[in-house]
Amino acid sequence: MTSNSYFQIIVYIVTLLALAKPLGWYMARVYEGESVGLNRLLAPLEALLYRLSGVNPKEEMRWTDYTFSFLIFNLLGVLAVFALQRLQAYLPFNPQSLPGVSSDSAFNTAVSFATNTNWQGYSGEVTMSYLTQMLGLTVQNFVSAAAGMATLVALIRGFTRRNADTIGNFWVDLTRSTLYILMPLSLILALVLVGQGVVQTFSPYRSVPLIETVSYEQPKLGTDGLALQDAAGKPIMESVEAKEQIIAVGPAASQIAIKQLGTNGGGFFNVNSAHPLENPTPLSNFLEMLSILLIPGALCYTFGMMVGDTRQGWAILAAMTLIFVALIFVEVPAEQSGNPALASLSVDQSATVSQSGGNMEGKETRFGITNSALWAIVTTAASNGSVNAMHDSFTPIGGMIPMWLMQLGEVIFGGVGSGLYGMIMFAIVAVFVSGLMIGRTPEYLGKKIEAYEMKMAAITILIPPLVVLGGTALAVMIDVGKASVFNPGAHGFSEVLYAFSSAGNNNGSAFGGLSANTPFYNSLLGLAMLFSRYWLAIPVLAIAGSLASKKIVPVGLGTLPTHTPLFVALLIGTVLMVGALTFVPALALGPVVEHLQMIGAK
Amino acid sequence: MIKSLKAAIVLFILLSVLTGVIYPAVVTGLAQLLFSQQANGSLINDSSGKVTGSRLIGQSFSSPGHFWGRPSATGPFPNNAGASSGSNLGPTNPALIEAVKTRIQALKDADPDNKAPIPVDLITSSGSGLDPHISPAAAEYQINRVAKAHNVKPEMIRALIDANIEDRQWGFIGEPRVNVLTLNLALDALH
Known part of the structure; x- marks a missing residue:
């Protein structure tokens, strides 16, 4: 690694951590319903949304209503x-006359x-x-993120309330996440990205x-x-001779x-x-990479503020950051070392x-190497899954680390909301x-942790590993699963394991060689995503409901402090032990075998 | 139950309009107003105003008198900006090694006297298949071939490269690189 490489990584981490407090503070105020700078502009719009949809923002929900x-x-x-995908051929804003998507x-x-x-x-x-890109995908980009944040906030309320039977109003948490947090940040980022060259x-x-005519062979029809x-x-x-090229454009920046x-x-x-029109410059790359971890990192501070002890948030952020940084310094050298076969x-x-x-x-x-390898860690630490390099072509170790980060359960920063509520589950464990170890009823943030x-x-x-390993085992045992594999040998197994690790932890990145656009993979991976999202979110909301109804236990001599370096180490240990x-x-069957083959080949 | 169903449907429609219609429309409007060049694909026009390409989309070059860009794995022809794709070849896949050997041979055939080791980015396919850049080292490697084809001194070509090097952004972000399309347009302008 070069000194510039270290410098770029350090600048990234420092910027990310420096923004955690201001943005985390802002988000805590949004969720506590307090006034923020944008109120004057957005409060009337928010009120209008509630009025039209018949939502009473003051009305609180039990955990079951919230989940429903x-x-x-x-x-x-x-x-x-x-529906949008199936019907897009008959709908407007389809300049390329693309047909409906297969079911x-x-x-x-x-x-x-x-x-x-x-x-x-x-x-x-x-x-x-x-x-489809705008009204289908962009909308879900907003509201699925907002729904994850809402779930987190409901869980936090479970810790802060005592003897309560409600955990907030889902519609309010959803709307406020979208209006006050995601929309303003997206608007700013989208315009900066266009300035760098992203099309819109x-x-x-x-x-x-084309300047030079390109000739190529194709089957004669x-x-x-x-x-x-x-x-x-x-x-x-x-x-055939190509004298022209078609350059795909579109409303990309708003979606990116x-x-x-x-x-x-x-x-x-x-x-x-x-894609150069999606991520044209090193600066656009830095900003996109920063935005991936921005909200998941800042939510740790929001959490600390809302439970009334910011040290609790810093402790969790510290545990995440330590694992994250350690893995960066495995990933970058692995890619920098190159391919021995060349x-x-x-x-x-x-x-x-x-x-x-x-x-x-x-x-x-x-x-180059630094920003591609760093991105791979960032995108799989968070449940983002966008890529700026093809993970399938990474070195075996370089491909294994992102895969393992997903397998850890997407709790090292993780998805917006979902990452932190996943990490809080690990904290409970x-x-x-x-x-x-000490023979006492465990407690966390003043709440007794009991059998329920x-x-x-x-x-x-337990659900994500079950989905990942079960799905992989099924796919590599049957012919339709094996037929989609692109690279030979151990790497082919890695492609399948990566796909299920990604879907089973709601990440979304891929070893792109796997032909996953087949009825088999589309269905099985679709089910994996459904299981992993909802069988996590529903138990989390159930815990929120149960915790909210409990009284608060005063801190005593036997209470384990959860803001200390000891607890950070304990939390890291729990995450790594379960993941490992x-x-x-x-992993030994895929990337590890391939690595040994690669360095052993002469 | 009925009440939350109504809330769900109405709020879903309203948020869809807000984030899926108004938001992209506002971004498009502002983008076209503030950055119309970039928002429309960073197209380059020649002196007569004709579009000759996009500054951000690599084209395929294989004549000795042009600089060659990154190999591209798009189909059915390289650098197809209508269907971006990487090769997805794994590091131990024999097909990768074969592809690299073919590319090395093509470079050596075009410039038999050049015994320097070949910069890795010149013989490995890019992630997008549309990478507009090569490393300064990869441009350097091609100087003799290009100079010979144009019958000019290598120093002249080197000066053209230097004029087309994009440094790390803000001095430290990303990697230094050379835009192959603008470099080749500058070459063509020599005559």
Whole structure:
């Protein structure tokens, strides 16, 4: 690693942590219903939304009503996105006259965006009309993120209330997250991104003459539109010359801004943030990368403020940051070390002042190794899943670390809202484990953690591994699962494991070689996303309801303080132990074997 | 139950209009007003006003008199900006090694005297398949071939490269790089 590499990483981390407090403070005020600077502008709009939809913002909900509202709202989202994709051929804002999307792909994408996973089974510029991108995908980018934040806030209220039977109003939390937090930030980010070169237009794709004519071979088609074959059954090829190129454009910046801020990750274009019109400059890359972790990081401070002890928030942020930073310094050197198979071919893979060197297959020159590897860690620490380099072409270790970060349960920052509520589940397990050690009923933030909370927390921690490992096992055992694998050998297994790790933890990034746009993968991964999102969110809301009804236990001699370095270590240990014990065997079959093969080959 | 169903449906429609219609429309309006060049794809016009490409979209070059860009894995032809794609070849996939060997051979055939090691970005396909840039090292590697094809001194070509190097943004973000399209347009303008 070069000194510039260290410097860029440090600037990123420092900026991220510096913004946690101001934004976290702002969000806490938004959720506590206090006035913020934007009130004058947005309060009338907020009131109008409530009036038209018949919501009484003062009315509180029990956890069951809160959950019902959350689920019904998500169901509407799935239906709307599904319908838009199926019907886009008959709807406006479709300048490329793209046809309707297949039903299995439309189901997968609808679930993917409503669950804040944003797994991208489709190729944006050749599949989705502008209308689908805006009214379907962009909307879900906002509201699925807002729903995650609402769930978190409900959980926090569970800790702060005593002897209460309500945990807030879902419609208010949803609306305020969207109006006061996500929309203003997205508007600013989108405009800055356009300034850097991200496209934002309703015009059709541009046709531009090429400077050099490109000739290529393609199968010759008969009058019936089918490929002609010679006597041996091979397709007859014809030479074609391309004198023009079609440049795909569209309303991209508005979607990319919320795609990053809401930890969504589904790209406007097929190659996501590697596309020069989606992420054109190093600065746009820095800002997009910053927006991925901005809200998840700041929510830790919001949490601390709302429970009345900011040290609690800092402790959780510290645990997240320590794991995050450690893995960056595994990932970047792994990619910088390059591909040993190219070393004998008179290829220069060293880092010098005039090139970044390293494993450049699937990476963009403007980002080089440092920003591609850093992005991979950022996007999989958060449940974002956008990519600025092709993870399938990473070195075995470079591909394993992002995969493992997802398998840890998306709690190292994680998704907006979902990351922190996932981490709080681990904190509950951590205090339980330490409670067992000293033989006391465990408590967290003044609330006794009893059998009911532990059962719910255990569900949230056990469901994702079950989905990931079960799904992978099924896919590699049957032919339709194996047929989609692209790379041979151990790497092919990694592709499948990565796909289920991604869907089973609502991340959305992929080893793109896997042909996942098939009825089998679209359905199975769609189900994985549904299970992982709702079988986490529902137990979390159940805990919120149960905690809210409890009284607050005063701090005593036997209380484990949860803001100390000891607790940070305990929390890190819990996350890593669960993640390691569950997934090391599977990882050994994929990336570890491939790494040994790679360094062993002569 | 009925009440929350009504709230769900109405609020869903209202938030959809807000975030899926008004928000993108406002961004588009402001973008076209403030940054119309960038918002429409950063297109480059020649002296007669004809569009010759986008500053951000790499084109495919294979003649000895032009600088070559990053290899591209898009189909059906390289640098197809209508269907971005990476190769997704894994590091131990024999197909990757074969592709790299073919690219090395093409570079060596075009410039047999050049014995320098080849910068890695010149023989590995980019993530998007549309990377408009190569590293300064990759441009440097091609100087002799291009100079010979144009029958000019290498120093002249080197000066053109230097004029087209984009440094790290703000001095430290990203990597230094050369825009292949603008460099080749500058080359063509030599004549």
